[in-house]
Amino acid sequence: MDPLYTTTDDPNDSMENISSNFTDSYNNQFVQPVWQVVVWAIAYCSIVIVSVVGNIVVIWIILAHKRMRTVTNYFLVNLAFAEASMAAFNTVINFVYSVHNEWYFGLGYCRFHNFFPIAAVFASIYSMTAIALDRYMAIIHPLQQRLSSAETKLVIGVIWVLALLLAFPQYFYSTTAELPGRIVCYIDWPEYKIWDFKLTYQICVTVLIYILPLVIMGVAYLVVGLSLWASEIPGDCTDRYREQLTAKRKVVKMMIVVVCTFALCWLPYHVYFLLHMFHPDLLEERFIQQVYLAIMWLAMSSTMYNPMIYCLLNDRFRAGFKQAFYWCPFVPEGSYKSLELKTTRYLQTQISMYRVSRMDTTVSTVLPFGTPDDTTEPAREEEPGCLRHTAVDLSPNGSTRDTHSKTTPPPSPTTTWTSED
Known part of the structure; x- marks a missing residue:
């Protein structure tokens, strides 16, 4: 993820321009009062704690219970891993750099800091996309063969390979530089006379990790929703069929909430950086630091909402969370047996x-x-x-x-x- 200010943020500027901006216009204009730093620190640290703990519990619930290892849940494991990793390795570092506008963590972590969030967001949203397509095939084309466990793991591996390839330019061009009194971490994009490499890359990233997967998921869930909710249930159906239809509606509803939450959290972030690409003067405004911190907090907070959604909308995950936190006095006693599924994915006639x-x-x-x-x-x-x-x-x-x-x-x-x- 790109840093914030023109002095460190605009990779199209030469180091001479960056140094000049620092000495002529920066003059500590973005230094915040202590109370603001404390408030933002609490807000960002809460994301890390809730996201890491919640997503680790989600991974445990799925992997520790054999019958929870389904196609959808394997993708949820990948989603939880990506979100927990991004929260643990980037959230606090991003906050420290945004507040101090000084890089303390060396060249290696500078490259990782700019590289990993792109890969993690790509893996997260395409795990959601894979779930949407799996739900689409299961409900709209039920007679088609479903993904096996090995095929699901292969898809997850392909997602991560593509994620790393997409994020690689941010790793390759990341560097650090020493300015008067401080060190900055920035992306030194190459400059070509024929085309703007940075602009092209940023637009491609926005399309690939936001617009395209959201369009695919929107179409898939629209068709699935029409199939599950628009048609009336025949009166002569069995109770078992009604239960199965209700179950399908529950899982689709849960995933729609997950996707909408992700889209809302990351929308201001992508709008901010697209505006920055076309109106770089915005970064010189004094208020922009608070705007950036709020936008970045909202984007990073997307990593902590999914475990809450699973717990609220899914009986199995709710039972798993109760089991994981049974030692807490405010957690009501739950039925751990509800984690044991009655049947599994592969049913024979x-x-x-x-x-x-x-x-x-x-x-x-x-x-x-x-x-x-x-x-x-x-x-x-x-x-x-x-x-x-x-x-x-x-x-x-x-x-x-x-x-x-x-x-x-x-x-x-x-x-x-x-x-x-």
Whole structure:
């Protein structure tokens, strides 16, 4: 992330111009009263504590419970890791540099400081995009094959490779310089007569880590929302189908809240830097420091909201947080057993009823939906509608005849539901 002021911030300026700006116009104009520094320090440190603790608990809830390891939750692990890392390694450093306008941490960390946030934000938002596309495929195209565990990990690896490649220019061109009385960390962008490399890069970053993924997620969730909420539930559907539809709505609603929160938190940041690109004189205004600190706080705070959203909108995560903080006196006792899912993602067709008659034998196969819980995904999810009942009639001569009915009769008392891990 670029630093704040023209004296350190404008990589298009030469070091002579930077030094001149420092001696002629800076004159400690951005020095804040102690009470303001304390208030901002508390605000930024609260982000680090809440984000790191909350996201580590999210990772523990998913990885420590085998049946929580679903496609959606693997991407949530990646999202939590990226957000916790950015909060731990960049938030406080960014605050210190913004307040003092002096770099204390050396060239190596200067490069990391400008490099890692871009990669982390890219990994975060494309993890959300992957979840949106996975939900789209599960609900709109339920018969298509879903991602396996290995394929999901491969997608996460590709996301991080692309993130590192996108952020690499910020690492490569980052450097430090010594000004009168202080050291600054800035990005020394190359200057070409043909094109403005810095402007092109900043626009590409804004499109790739904000505009494009938000458009993709917006379209995906719009289609999914119309499918889940616009159609009426048929009156002859089973209770299990209604529970499954409710579960789908819950997880989609939770992810829409996550995406909207991210978009709102990062919108002022991208607007600020685009304005800076076209109106660099704004950075010379005295009030800009407070504006920048507020915008940066809002952007960094996006790393701490997701664990709260999971806890509020998801029963499984709520149970996990209660288990993690059971020692706190104000945390109500919860049911840890609710973390144990009834079924897992990979469900095979189970033979549920056997009816034997004198004339022929009919084996009725019920295709169960996945667990009604909102943190698992069945291997095959039906489109809105009722469960189908498939009957295979075995005639005495060994031939088979398929019959289908649109509704599923209630299972007999001998029906058993099984699942495989």
